[in-house]
Amino acid sequence: ITHKVRDNGTFFLENREVTLAEKMREIGYQTYGVIASFVLLSKFGLKQGFDFYDDSLNIDEMEINFNSEIKADMVYAKFRKWFKKRDKEKKFFAWVHLYDPHAPYKPPEEYLDKFGHHLEGGYNGEVAYMDKYIGKIIDELKAVNLLDNTLIVLTGDHGEAFGEHNEMGHSIFCYEENLKVPLIFYNPEVFPKRLRINNRVNLIDIMPTILDLYRQEIPEEIQGTSFIHFLFKDKKEEERTFxxxxxxxxxxxxxxxxxxxxxxxxxxxxxxxxxxxxxxxxxxxxxxxxxxxxxxxxxxxxxxxxxxxxxxxxxxxxxxxxxxxxxxxxxxxxxxSPFSNTDxxxxxxxxxxxxxxxxxxxxxxxxxx
Structure with missing residues (x-):
């Protein structure tokens, strides 16, 4: 609520807001971001704290062009290019944004053959295609023996509706199909035991939780709450209000x-x-x-x-x-929508x-x- 960025494309994040990239850079990390969609261009204020924020939406150009999105293979190629050239003497914080599971759902043909040539099959195919390139990023970390020393956080920013409440997509409502997203914290050294958190947590809790894991002070203005205690014990507590x-x-x-x-x-x-x-x-x-x-x-x-x-x-x-x-x-x-209300x-x-x-x-x- 506080930052007042209430929708995509018509708002921007003001400089007074504190980002996770800013906090990680403060403690000596090189910071990198790569995005896959127009709605996250730097002009919306989202590059705060990044040493390099790649919003070119083109694999070869390091300037903004007129594409609206790029696929997971291109995002991976961009990440790999930066990863090979990064400062090997410094730790890194990287935000890799993948956009594939969005309408219109057009995964490669073999994914449609596997999941079905229909709407939900297309969506599932795009999720699987994206997952393939998340695996390739993990392989890059393994290849240089960094996986065990890297905290990986995987999440999404919305679910997807398929007509359950007359919506196709994810923009209008706040039903469970819109709100529920995956959230995974992975590091084999820090979290040797697989654990599923039974309590409800929120995306705004991710930043304070990461800062807590790195023993950093959590800014007072952060509205989220660290759930670090859930990451090390399998115990349900009283639910918070969201x-x-x-x-x-x-x-x-x-x-x-x-x-x-x-x-x-x-x-x-x-x-x-x-x-x-x-x-x-x-x-x-x-x-x-x-x-x-x-x-x-x-x-x-x-x-x-x-x-x-x-x-x-x-x-x-x-x-x-x-x-x-x-x-x-x-x-x-x-x-x-091209047909939306102009008033x-x-x-x-x-x-x-x-x-x-x-x-x-x-x-x-x-x-x-």
Whole structure:
């Protein structure tokens, strides 16, 4: 909430924010980042702390071109090129961004043959293709005897919906298919025993956890919490409360903003038509308990308001005006629909209703085209 980067492509990270790359560089690490998508270009403020931030989106050019994304094989080639030339006398921090599992799903043909020539097969094929190149990066570390001395963290920033709640993709809602992502911490020396964490953790917990592992001070302004204690013991603790939001419907279509919290096994979503789910009994979020458990919903709504108030800062948000080129890039990646509402003035349309209209409009447009 605090950094106010609420959506892709229309916001930028301000210099006052502290990044993990900055903290690692402070303790003597050479820092490297390579990205695979337009939405992470340096102009969005994301290169803070990196000695070299490769956002060229081209294997041969070290300047920004007009591609919107690159595949895992090119990202791996870029990483390998840097890895061979890095300062061998210094430790390194590398962020390798892979973008393959995004629509339209177009893995190599052999992956479609394996997983199926259909939508989910395409998605699974892109995940597998990406995984192949993660393996190649690990092989690079093995080849120079660095794997045992390297902390590897693998994660994703969103799930993917396949129509469970009328959404295809990951931008509009905060249902479990949108929110749940893999998170793996790997080092055979530090974590010799395989362990699965049963407690819910958050992506904003990754930075403080890494800093904790490296015995570094965690900045006060960091909202996440280190879960280092979970990495060394198989014990479930009381669940923390997590804030969730999606502003994409608001930013693109002027729909009502979606905010909510996950508190113990309940998820509350604040919308014109509010939602309350018992995730312990209803993982697919089909049974809205808002009316049946209205008192609980109101309690969670107050808790949500308190969280938002506590962590929001005064001042204007870090928003930027889209150029024509920016808009074309975001459209090619699916973050902006070519048919979206050009009037971004806020409405009170619930995204659940808005997406039905949007889907219908897309169907009609496809038939016309």
């Amino acid at each position: 804030y969730i939001e999606s502003m994409h419907g608001k930013e693109e279509n002027g729909w009502a903003p979606l905010t909510g919290i996950i508190d113990d096994h309940y998820k509350y979503i604040s919308l014109p038509v509010p939602e309350l789910y018992d995730l312990g009994k209803d993982r697919e979020e089909k049974n809205n308990l808002f009316k049946k458990k209205n008192r609980l919903a109101r309690t969670l709504d107050k808790k949500l308001r308190k969280i938002v108030t506590e962590y929001s800062k005064a001042g204007s948000g870090a928003q930027r005006k889209l150029s024509e080129s920016d808009t074309k890039h975001l459209q090619s990646l699916g973050y902006i 971004k003035s806020d409405t009170n349309i619930d995204p659940k209703s808005g997406i039905l209209l949007d889907n219908r409009y897309l169907e009609i447009r496809k038939k016309i085209d």
